[in-house]
Amino acid sequence: MNYIFVTGLAGSGKSLITSVLSDSLEEDGWGVARVNLDPSAETIPYVPDYDIRELIDSKTIYEKYGLGSNGSLIFAMDLLAGNLHAFLPVLESFDLDFAVVDMPGQLEIFTFRQSGPFLLNNISKENKLVLFLSDIIALFDFQNFISAEIMARILSARTNAPTIHAINKIDLSPQDTEKIKKYIEIKSPEELNSLNERYLFNAYRHIRKIAPETTHVLVSAKTKENIWQIKAYITRVFKGGEDRRE
Ligand SMILES: Nc1nc2c(ncn2[C@@H]2O[C@H](COP(=O)(O)OP(=O)(O)OP(=O)(O)O)[C@@H](O)[C@H]2O)c(=O)[nH]1
Numbered sequence: 001m002n003y004i005f006v007t008g009l010a011g012s013g014k015s016l017i018t019s020v021l022s023d024s025l026e027e028d029g030w031g032v033a034r035v036n037l038d039p040s041a042e043t044i045p046y047v048p049d050y051d052i053r054e055l056i057d058s059k060t061i062y063e064k065y066g067l068g069s070n071g072s073l074i075f076a077m078d079l080l081a082g083n084l085h086a087f088l089p090v091l092e093s094f095d096l097d098f099a100v101v102d103m104p105g106q107l108e109i110f111t112f113r114q115s116g117p118f119l120l121n122n123i124s125k126e127n128k129l130v131l132f133l134s135d136i137i138a139l140f141d142f143q144n145f146i147s148a149e150i151m152a153r154i155l156s157a158r159t160n161a162p163t164i165h166a167i168n169k170i171d172l173s174p175q176d177t178e179k180i181k182k183y184i185e186i187k188s189p190e191e192l193n194s195l196n197e198r199y200l201f202n203a204y205r206h207i208r209k210i211a212p213e214t215t216h217v218l219v220s221a222k223t224k225e226n227i228w229q230i231k232a233y234i235t236r237v238f239k240g241g242e243d244r245r246e
Protein backbone atom coordinates (compact mmCIF):
# COMPACT_ATOMS: atom_id res chain seq x y z
CA MET A 1 0.00 0.00 0.00
CA ASN A 2 1.24 3.50 -0.84
CA TYR A 3 0.98 6.06 1.95
CA ILE A 4 0.12 9.73 1.52
CA PHE A 5 0.76 11.52 4.81
CA VAL A 6 -1.18 14.77 5.03
CA THR A 7 0.72 17.23 7.22
CA GLY A 8 1.04 20.99 7.44
CA LEU A 9 -0.04 24.13 9.20
CA ALA A 10 -2.82 24.07 11.77
CA GLY A 11 -6.22 24.66 10.19
CA SER A 12 -4.81 24.57 6.65
CA GLY A 13 -7.39 21.98 5.49
CA LYS A 14 -5.61 18.65 6.10
CA SER A 15 -8.74 16.81 7.18
CA LEU A 16 -10.87 18.20 4.35
CA ILE A 17 -8.24 17.39 1.72
CA THR A 18 -7.89 13.86 3.17
CA SER A 19 -11.58 13.44 2.43
CA VAL A 20 -11.60 15.12 -1.00
CA LEU A 21 -8.41 13.45 -2.26
CA SER A 22 -9.56 10.00 -1.08
CA ASP A 23 -12.92 10.40 -2.84
CA SER A 24 -11.22 11.61 -5.98
CA LEU A 25 -8.70 8.72 -6.04
CA GLU A 26 -11.58 6.31 -5.56
CA GLU A 27 -13.49 7.89 -8.45
CA ASP A 28 -10.44 7.08 -10.59
CA GLY A 29 -10.73 3.42 -9.65
CA TRP A 30 -8.13 3.16 -6.86
CA GLY A 31 -8.75 1.41 -3.55
CA VAL A 32 -8.26 3.95 -0.74
CA ALA A 33 -8.10 3.71 3.06
CA ARG A 34 -8.89 6.91 4.98
CA VAL A 35 -6.83 6.99 8.16
CA ASN A 36 -7.03 9.48 11.00
CA LEU A 37 -3.72 9.65 12.91
CA ASP A 38 -4.64 12.85 14.73
CA PRO A 39 -5.40 12.01 18.38
CA SER A 40 -6.51 15.61 18.95
CA ALA A 41 -9.12 15.70 16.16
CA GLU A 42 -12.56 16.73 17.36
CA THR A 43 -14.59 16.12 14.21
CA ILE A 44 -13.40 14.82 10.86
CA PRO A 45 -15.18 15.27 7.51
CA TYR A 46 -14.85 11.63 6.34
CA VAL A 47 -15.67 8.18 7.63
CA PRO A 48 -12.28 6.74 8.65
CA ASP A 49 -11.31 3.17 7.86
CA TYR A 50 -9.03 3.47 10.86
CA ASP A 51 -9.18 6.10 13.59
CA ILE A 52 -6.32 6.39 16.09
CA ARG A 53 -8.72 7.89 18.62
CA GLU A 54 -9.96 4.34 19.22
CA LEU A 55 -6.55 3.73 20.78
CA ILE A 56 -5.59 7.10 22.19
CA ASP A 57 -6.99 10.60 22.27
CA SER A 58 -5.36 13.77 23.50
CA LYS A 59 -8.31 14.63 25.71
CA THR A 60 -7.87 11.48 27.81
CA ILE A 61 -4.13 12.22 28.12
CA TYR A 62 -4.98 15.77 29.09
CA GLU A 63 -7.29 14.56 31.86
CA LYS A 64 -5.04 11.71 33.04
CA TYR A 65 -1.66 13.47 33.11
CA GLY A 66 -2.68 17.09 33.59
CA LEU A 67 -0.78 18.26 30.49
CA GLY A 68 -1.86 21.23 28.38
CA SER A 69 -3.36 20.74 24.92
CA ASN A 70 -0.03 20.97 23.04
CA GLY A 71 1.82 18.83 25.59
CA SER A 72 -0.93 16.19 25.45
CA LEU A 73 -0.68 15.88 21.68
CA ILE A 74 3.11 15.56 21.80
CA PHE A 75 2.83 12.93 24.54
CA ALA A 76 0.14 11.07 22.54
CA MET A 77 2.42 10.96 19.48
CA ASP A 78 5.31 9.65 21.63
CA LEU A 79 3.01 6.91 22.91
CA LEU A 80 2.00 5.99 19.36
CA ALA A 81 5.64 5.84 18.25
CA GLY A 82 6.35 3.44 21.13
CA ASN A 83 3.31 1.28 20.42
CA LEU A 84 3.34 0.72 16.67
CA HIS A 85 2.35 -2.91 17.23
CA ALA A 86 -1.00 -1.70 18.59
CA PHE A 87 -2.18 -0.23 15.28
CA LEU A 88 0.25 -0.96 12.44
CA PRO A 89 -1.10 -4.50 11.81
CA VAL A 90 -4.54 -2.97 11.20
CA LEU A 91 -3.12 -0.63 8.54
CA GLU A 92 -1.10 -3.48 7.03
CA SER A 93 -4.25 -5.59 6.79
CA PHE A 94 -5.80 -3.18 4.26
CA ASP A 95 -5.39 -4.66 0.81
CA LEU A 96 -5.71 -1.33 -1.01
CA ASP A 97 -3.70 0.93 -3.31
CA PHE A 98 -3.45 4.02 -1.10
CA ALA A 99 -3.79 5.07 2.51
CA VAL A 100 -4.44 8.79 2.90
CA VAL A 101 -3.35 9.61 6.45
CA ASP A 102 -4.61 12.72 8.23
CA MET A 103 -1.91 13.95 10.64
CA PRO A 104 -2.01 16.51 13.50
CA GLY A 105 -1.39 20.20 12.73
CA GLN A 106 1.24 20.48 15.45
CA LEU A 107 4.39 20.73 13.28
CA GLU A 108 6.70 20.46 16.28
CA ILE A 109 6.27 16.67 16.20
CA PHE A 110 8.04 16.66 12.81
CA THR A 111 10.56 19.47 13.24
CA PHE A 112 11.80 19.15 16.84
CA ARG A 113 10.74 15.68 17.91
CA GLN A 114 11.50 12.16 16.79
CA SER A 115 7.92 10.90 16.92
CA GLY A 116 6.69 12.40 13.62
CA PRO A 117 9.53 11.17 11.37
CA PHE A 118 9.71 7.88 13.32
CA LEU A 119 6.01 7.19 12.75
CA LEU A 120 6.15 7.99 9.03
CA ASN A 121 9.33 6.01 8.46
CA ASN A 122 8.09 2.97 10.36
CA ILE A 123 4.57 2.93 8.99
CA SER A 124 6.08 2.89 5.51
CA LYS A 125 9.80 2.75 4.79
CA GLU A 126 9.61 3.13 1.02
CA ASN A 127 6.21 3.84 -0.42
CA LYS A 128 5.35 7.18 1.04
CA LEU A 129 4.75 10.75 0.04
CA VAL A 130 4.20 13.82 2.19
CA LEU A 131 1.40 16.20 1.25
CA PHE A 132 2.31 19.39 3.14
CA LEU A 133 -0.49 21.93 3.34
CA SER A 134 -0.34 25.67 3.90
CA ASP A 135 -3.22 28.08 3.98
CA ILE A 136 -2.93 30.77 1.31
CA ILE A 137 -4.18 33.40 3.72
CA ALA A 138 -1.27 32.63 6.09
CA LEU A 139 1.27 33.13 3.26
CA PHE A 140 0.48 36.81 2.87
CA ASP A 141 4.07 37.94 2.33
CA PHE A 142 7.32 36.48 1.02
CA GLN A 143 8.74 35.84 4.50
CA ASN A 144 5.73 33.73 5.49
CA PHE A 145 5.80 31.90 2.18
CA ILE A 146 9.49 31.03 2.48
CA SER A 147 9.02 29.98 6.14
CA ALA A 148 6.35 27.47 5.01
CA GLU A 149 8.70 26.31 2.25
CA ILE A 150 11.47 25.75 4.81
CA MET A 151 9.08 23.72 7.02
CA ALA A 152 8.02 21.61 4.02
CA ARG A 153 11.67 20.94 3.09
CA ILE A 154 12.64 20.04 6.68
CA LEU A 155 9.79 17.56 6.80
CA SER A 156 10.84 16.15 3.48
CA ALA A 157 14.46 15.78 4.65
CA ARG A 158 13.52 14.19 7.97
CA THR A 159 11.19 11.64 6.37
CA ASN A 160 13.24 11.18 3.20
CA ALA A 161 10.01 11.35 1.23
CA PRO A 162 9.02 13.32 -1.84
CA THR A 163 6.80 16.20 -0.78
CA ILE A 164 4.03 18.17 -2.40
CA HIS A 165 3.72 21.65 -0.92
CA ALA A 166 0.02 22.32 -1.48
CA ILE A 167 -1.05 25.90 -0.96
CA ASN A 168 -4.70 25.41 -0.10
CA LYS A 169 -7.81 27.63 0.00
CA ILE A 170 -7.07 29.44 -3.29
CA ASP A 171 -10.84 29.96 -3.63
CA LEU A 172 -10.51 32.62 -0.91
CA SER A 173 -8.12 34.92 -2.77
CA PRO A 174 -7.38 35.01 -6.52
CA GLN A 175 -4.96 37.96 -5.93
CA ASP A 176 -2.91 35.96 -3.40
CA THR A 177 -2.88 33.02 -5.82
CA GLU A 178 -1.16 35.19 -8.44
CA LYS A 179 1.27 36.53 -5.82
CA ILE A 180 2.24 33.01 -4.67
CA LYS A 181 2.83 31.93 -8.28
CA LYS A 182 5.39 34.75 -8.53
CA TYR A 183 7.05 33.70 -5.25
CA ILE A 184 7.38 30.13 -6.56
CA GLU A 185 9.16 31.46 -9.67
CA ILE A 186 11.84 33.34 -7.69
CA LYS A 187 15.23 31.81 -8.49
CA SER A 188 17.76 34.25 -7.04
CA PRO A 189 18.02 36.57 -4.00
CA GLU A 190 18.64 39.54 -6.34
CA GLU A 191 14.95 39.38 -7.29
CA LEU A 192 14.00 40.30 -3.72
CA ASN A 193 13.74 43.77 -2.22
CA SER A 194 14.76 43.54 1.43
CA LEU A 195 17.86 42.13 3.07
CA ASN A 196 15.73 39.95 5.37
CA GLU A 197 14.00 38.35 2.39
CA ARG A 198 17.35 37.72 0.72
CA TYR A 199 18.86 36.07 3.81
CA LEU A 200 15.77 33.90 4.29
CA PHE A 201 15.85 32.89 0.64
CA ASN A 202 19.53 31.91 0.98
CA ALA A 203 18.73 29.85 4.10
CA TYR A 204 15.98 28.13 2.11
CA ARG A 205 18.38 27.39 -0.75
CA HIS A 206 20.74 25.62 1.67
CA ILE A 207 17.95 23.64 3.34
CA ARG A 208 16.68 22.60 -0.08
CA LYS A 209 19.95 20.73 -0.64
CA ILE A 210 19.19 18.19 2.12
CA ALA A 211 15.65 17.40 0.97
CA PRO A 212 14.44 15.09 -1.79
CA GLU A 213 12.31 16.63 -4.50
CA THR A 214 9.30 18.76 -3.65
CA THR A 215 6.76 20.30 -5.94
CA HIS A 216 4.07 22.96 -5.53
CA VAL A 217 0.38 22.96 -6.24
CA LEU A 218 -2.15 25.70 -5.65
CA VAL A 219 -5.42 24.04 -4.69
CA SER A 220 -8.80 24.37 -3.09
CA ALA A 221 -10.11 21.46 -1.05
CA LYS A 222 -13.43 23.26 -0.97
CA THR A 223 -13.98 23.71 -4.73
CA LYS A 224 -11.64 20.79 -5.67
CA GLU A 225 -9.74 23.05 -8.07
CA ASN A 226 -6.39 21.49 -9.05
CA ILE A 227 -6.86 18.36 -6.91
CA TRP A 228 -6.06 16.56 -10.18
CA GLN A 229 -2.54 18.02 -10.00
CA ILE A 230 -1.97 16.31 -6.64
CA LYS A 231 -3.23 13.04 -8.13
CA ALA A 232 -0.99 13.42 -11.17
CA TYR A 233 2.07 13.84 -8.94
CA ILE A 234 1.03 10.96 -6.67
CA THR A 235 0.60 8.54 -9.55
CA ARG A 236 3.92 9.65 -11.04
CA VAL A 237 5.80 9.19 -7.74
CA PHE A 238 4.33 5.76 -7.15
CA LYS A 239 4.63 4.90 -10.85
CA GLY A 240 0.94 4.03 -10.64
CA GLY A 241 -1.00 2.16 -13.21
CA GLU A 242 0.32 -1.34 -12.83
CA ASP A 243 -1.94 -2.45 -10.00
CA ARG A 244 -4.87 -0.20 -10.74
CA ARG A 245 -8.26 -1.68 -9.94
CA GLU A 246 -11.04 -1.10 -12.43
N1 LIG B 1 -12.54 28.31 1.80
C1 LIG B 1 -11.91 27.17 2.05
N2 LIG B 1 -11.99 26.61 3.27
C2 LIG B 1 -11.34 25.45 3.47
C3 LIG B 1 -10.58 24.82 2.47
N3 LIG B 1 -10.04 23.69 2.99
C4 LIG B 1 -10.45 23.64 4.26
N4 LIG B 1 -11.24 24.68 4.56
C5 LIG B 1 -11.87 25.00 5.86
O1 LIG B 1 -10.85 25.31 6.79
C6 LIG B 1 -11.24 24.83 8.09
C7 LIG B 1 -10.16 23.91 8.63
O2 LIG B 1 -10.16 22.74 7.82
P1 LIG B 1 -9.63 21.35 8.38
O3 LIG B 1 -9.73 20.37 7.27
O4 LIG B 1 -10.26 21.01 9.67
O5 LIG B 1 -8.12 21.76 8.66
P2 LIG B 1 -6.98 20.92 9.40
O6 LIG B 1 -5.69 21.29 8.76
O7 LIG B 1 -7.36 19.48 9.41
O8 LIG B 1 -7.05 21.50 10.90
P3 LIG B 1 -6.30 20.93 12.20
O9 LIG B 1 -6.41 19.42 12.15
O10 LIG B 1 -7.06 21.55 13.32
O11 LIG B 1 -4.88 21.41 12.13
C8 LIG B 1 -12.60 24.16 7.93
O12 LIG B 1 -13.61 25.10 8.23
C9 LIG B 1 -12.63 23.80 6.43
O13 LIG B 1 -13.93 23.71 5.91
C10 LIG B 1 -10.52 25.44 1.18
O14 LIG B 1 -9.89 24.98 0.22
N5 LIG B 1 -11.19 26.62 1.04
Ligand SMILES: [Mg+2]
Binds near residue numbers: 102
Ligand atom coordinates in the same frame (compact mmCIF):
# COMPACT_ATOMS: atom_id res chain seq x y z
MG1 LIG C 1 -7.51 18.08 11.00
